[in-house]
Amino acid sequence: MKRDSRLSGVLHVLLHMAEVDAPMTSEALANMMKTNPVVIRRVLAGLREHQLVCSAKGHGGGWQICRALDTISLYDIYRALDEPTLLAMGNRTESPGCLVEAAVNDALNQAFHDAEALLLERFRTVTLAQLSADFHQRKQAHGFSGHHEHSIFPDQ
Amino acid sequence: MKRDSRLSGVLHVLLHMAEVDAPMTSEALANMMKTNPVVIRRVLAGLREHQLVCSAKGHGGGWQICRALDTISLYDIYRALDEPTLLAMGNRTESPGCLVEAAVNDALNQAFHDAEALLLERFRTVTLAQLSADFHQRKQAHGFSGHHEHSIFPDQ
């Protein structure tokens, strides 16, 4: 089964936005993400409803993060994406008439529920500020290790 | 994202097979699962490679579990299904050139890895025998609580 990479993608986008002071256009972001501007707008529109980002039309318009990075957790973003499915597996039917299936469901649901809870707990404890700090650390380390500038600047 | 219910489905099938002494045909199993016999054969063929079930052709043929129920864990079945994806989310790209994306990936991968490990650990500690015992308990309880026979017998 194919994995949903929207959370990963949105985080990427947000951290790039955090690096720039001015609004970024959906076209610029789409270039970075190798996708279509409309796709960017669609997903950022969801974040805007949750007051995570703001958008402005016209000249000099675009998208900006509108809250302090340390007040935005991965869980906030997860919710703004409409709480997408976490697990790739599920039960065939909920509330089945078959007692065999009921036994199966209960066993799997316990495991599934615990795994989901663990993931969400992790999401709650990680903020954009932490990710940004991690990125700046890497940039430093990358610079000191003798690489050239073109590879220091994030290009993707 | 739609969830993969093959594990749930296979467990259902196996527990029904465990209730019967004779081989069950893919057609009978397909009726129970409301699907196509070929689909049943496809998935059971995978389990056969791992010596979890046996199949026989011709008259009186069909499928049977060929190991003791307490020696088959959910993890065995998971592996026999070719270790399907557990999480519905993943990173956009692995080993990215962009340092922003690297930071994002690391944060998410930690959470993802731990959740997967938790799930697999649960799979390892649950056997078909346990699920079967759970089912028989439910059947008892169901009988004592005054329901009628047609609803006691698993029909789905």
Place this chain on the structure above:
DNA sequence: TTTTCATGCAACATATAAAGTTGCATAACT
């Protein structure tokens, strides 16, 4: 030995959902 019943397998068809695309309206800045 012929018929029947079952799996084995490959090729094809269908259904569904995610992603991408197009076109045009709306709003803001120059």
Place this chain on the structure above:
DNA sequence: AGTTATGCAACTTTATATGTTGCATGAAAA
């Protein structure tokens, strides 16, 4: 006014899981 950006709806494309058909193979029964 003209340019640049988002907003939104409708449509197209692509990927993948699932379902389906047809025929070969093998085993038991008649």
